[in-house]
Amino acid sequence: MKALETLLxxxxxxxxxxxADRDRWHEQAKKATALLPPPAPLVSANETLETPKAGLLDRLFGRRVA
Known part of the structure; x- marks a missing residue:
């Protein structure tokens, strides 16, 4: 009987x-989410097709977008 009580x-x-771990992870996730920047505004599909933007490497090394 003692073994059963120990197991329980x-x-x-x-x-x-x-x-306790789940609660701690939930709190950490809320804190991490608060540190993220706000989402970028939505852009229509027509704008993205007609006006391509230079990527980071293109801007750093001066390549032009066709």
Whole structure:
């Protein structure tokens, strides 16, 4: 009977630890999300096809967009 009580106590402790980890991860995710920049505004498909933008490497090395 003592072994069963020990197993039940160990399982209860494990579940409590899992719940505490889940809560901690949730709080960390909220903090990380708050640090992200706001999303870029949406651009229509016509604008992206008609006016291509130079990428980072193109701007750094001076290549022109066709």
């Amino acid at each position: 106590a160990a399982e209860r402790d494990r579940r409590e630890a899992v719940e």
